[in-house]
Amino acid sequence: MSLSPLILDATEDTPRIKLDPASNVYELIGNSYPENSTKFYTPILDWFRAFFEDGQQGGITVDFSFDYFNTSSAKYILEILRFIQDYHDTGKACAIRWHYFEDDTDMLEAGEDYQASLTVPFELIERTDTY
Amino acid sequence: MSYANVIYDYQGEMDNSVLNKILVSMDTKMAELGEKVPFRKKVNSILIECCQNLMHHAMNPEIHPPSLQVLKQDNGYLIRTTNLVNKTNATKLKSYIDKINTMDKDELREFYQKILTNGKISAAGGGGLGILNIARKTIDNRVNYQAEEVNTDQLLFHIQFVV
Structure with missing residues (x-):
């Protein structure tokens, strides 16, 4: 039996989450500054852990597209990226796409910082939609 | 003469x-003042860190409510926060800010990466990343502070910087 998708609607301070093996869409989009990042990110980390431990899945490409994130979210985002890195290291072809607006140098730098700490293919993609 | x-x-x-x-209010006000979206986002991302610091670290908020002020100056936006802290935490915070204030932009980025990749996650915050992230975004990469004694155990801790 395949893993159920994890889909959460965006709020003002939490991103839209879509982790859906059936449609092969894995994305975190929006703002991430919940009051309690541990509470928000624990089920997401659990989902990735279950997905990767399942062993039946192929490689995945995960899209990250944030307008804002706070520093406690930054640590959980890194945890997710490390899961993807570990899975990639087992021979699964994984990739990360980090989306940022053209003038948003802070979000570009955040992506570069993550990119520097990983070896999984990590693409920095300029967003073409407007703010 | 500054204003x-x-x-x-x-x-x-x-x-x-x-x-x-x-x-929402700050974004509207900055737009009215002619600020472009990337700068407004920078200011608001700093305000997120500041306000969440106040949320997680202000002592006795019902007696000494924390405060936030934003002032428009000729060199940018001055942001000032105040909250009550105990003296032990204030000492740690001062020494951490003093350390950050010796670093230039590249050193701050390197230190940020080090803490991000090696530090522990806490429910309350990013383990010192918040103030570091603020310093990375101020005009002089500095965060100024002042402590005002309230009683033998507690201080009002003021943090101030310009974006």
């Missing part, structure tokens, strides 16, 4: 519903 206008002034208990109102 300064208070464009936001809040004192009271802090949570994300207050923070969301602050972000």
